[in-house]
Amino acid sequence: MIQNPGFLLTVLAFVAVIGPLVFVHELGHYLVGRWCGVKAEAFSIGFGPEIAAWVDRRGTRWRIGALPLGGYVRFKGDMNASSQTDPAWLQLPAAERAESFPAKPLWQRAAIVAAGPFINFLFAILILAAFAFAHGESRTPAVAGQVQPGSAAAAAGIQPGDRIVSLNGREVATFDDIRLYAQIRPDEPVKILIERAGRSIEKQGHVSAVQERDGFGNSYRIGRLGIAPGEPVVEPVALWRAPIVAIKQTGQIIRTMVETLGQILGGGRSVKELGGPLKIAEVSGQAATLGIESFVFFMALISINLGFINLLPIPMLDGGHLLFYGVEAVQRRPVSPRVQEWAYRSGLAVLLAMMMLVTFNDLSSFGLWERLSGLIG
Incomplete structure (x- = not known):
């Protein structure tokens, strides 16, 4: 049996996986937003108290939070990190209002939101293409x-x-x-x-x-x-064909994720199989012990996973925003603030419940509950 990584390596490997992938995801939002003329007020890797922060010449505050479990880009006109629209954006001066996220056309807002998951898929495709070219x-x-x-x-x-x-x-x-x-x-x-x-x-x-x-x-x-x-x-895979092979592999991985999720929702697979951050941390450390190639390949898998999860139609996730924009495109007007508020509250409740479930599953996979029951017994 291969020796399991220690606590320090596990933590470092987890940060080395999640940190760059969150940065890449948020960078997608940031770059497309900047291309569309939207001002980014904050770019955060992690949540919670600031470890470090600086402001660039465009007025964007770049920050690193203490909890490396996600990130966000807050554009002008956003009320919070989940990108709910701040009603006060309409009272801004004309020049500032023009560079606000809500002021942009529907297609630009959709492109900014979709850019995060898209760049996660692109990041994975580049890695898989390199593997295909190197190994066939x-x-x-x-x-x-x-x-x-x-x-x-x-x-x-x-x-x-x-x-x-x-x-x-x-x-x-x-x-x-x-x-x-x-x-x-x-x-x-x-x-x-x-x-x-x-x-x-x-x-x-x-x-x-x-x-x-x-x-x-x-x-x-x-x-x-x-x-x-x-x-x-x-x-052997020629350099020009490597991205095609990588796109095909990415599609297979996404299809497997969709089918597995369908099995869980349909009752054919136990929800106990869902893992969360603690499980990702454990596997990150294990992948690190197997060498750089295994670790990089694992990053590609997590990047695809991150892109896929963010496209789920849950409010507060990118997929939830895209769902609202789809409704807006059909009915030719934005979803009412009241409906959005209700949806965001529901989405937050779903995400918190999911986090509790996967954390419970992670701790169960580590044998914590069995050890506790043994101590109590």
Whole structure:
């Protein structure tokens, strides 16, 4: 078993992951806002008491907060860090009103908000493109090289040499597609379309649920079909094609996130699987011990996660703002301040509840509650 990182390395690794990604996210808002002529009054990495701060020549206050769990850009016309509109912006002098966020056309406001998640995706794409160029792209055919006895594939009648064409109607191009599809669907039925000796055959199977442990002792419940690939195939990736490969990989990761979230909302997956900042900190430290490449790849995954979460249609998140702008575009007028206030309060309640849930899950994964019950007992 690999030795777990100490507390100091875990904290440093967490800050090294979250700090740059929050900065990149907020920089997206800032740069597009500046391009649209909106004045940024504050650019904050972290919340809470200021550790350091300075004001640039444009009057933007750049600050570092004591709690590195997020950040914000407060534009002129914003009432607070969640970008609620300050009614007082209408009383500003004409010149200042012109550089306020609420004064800008709808498309510019939407572009400023969308720039944060977009640049998180772009950041991840650049990392994944560099990996694709350096290491190539896995193109191992979706052919069963071996079938594990007693596995789900064996029970379904899959034989070595069978080519997997689709799983539940989803086309399969490479062996990685099989793995990605099965691992998030433990205990689920699956219709397997195979090609054998030039004939198409449909098989009915059931994805097995297995408990696996990584080198750090973490346990995971994942789905497995029980087939192994043949000879691995890794194709070199030209520099011009690397971004295309990275965009495809990013799309696969986002689709997996959407499907996993759908399983949780639909009751097919336990909410106990949701992790929060403490879990990210733990995995950050573990990734750091595995080397720079593992750590950078982990940053790419968290960057995609950050972009995806911010696009959820929850008020106070970027997705909530974009939802309001969509309604505004349809009804040709802004959402009423009263509705916005109610939505922001509800959104805050949802976010606080989610933070409590994932923190509880994180502490449970560390075995805190078991140790406490042992002390009490």
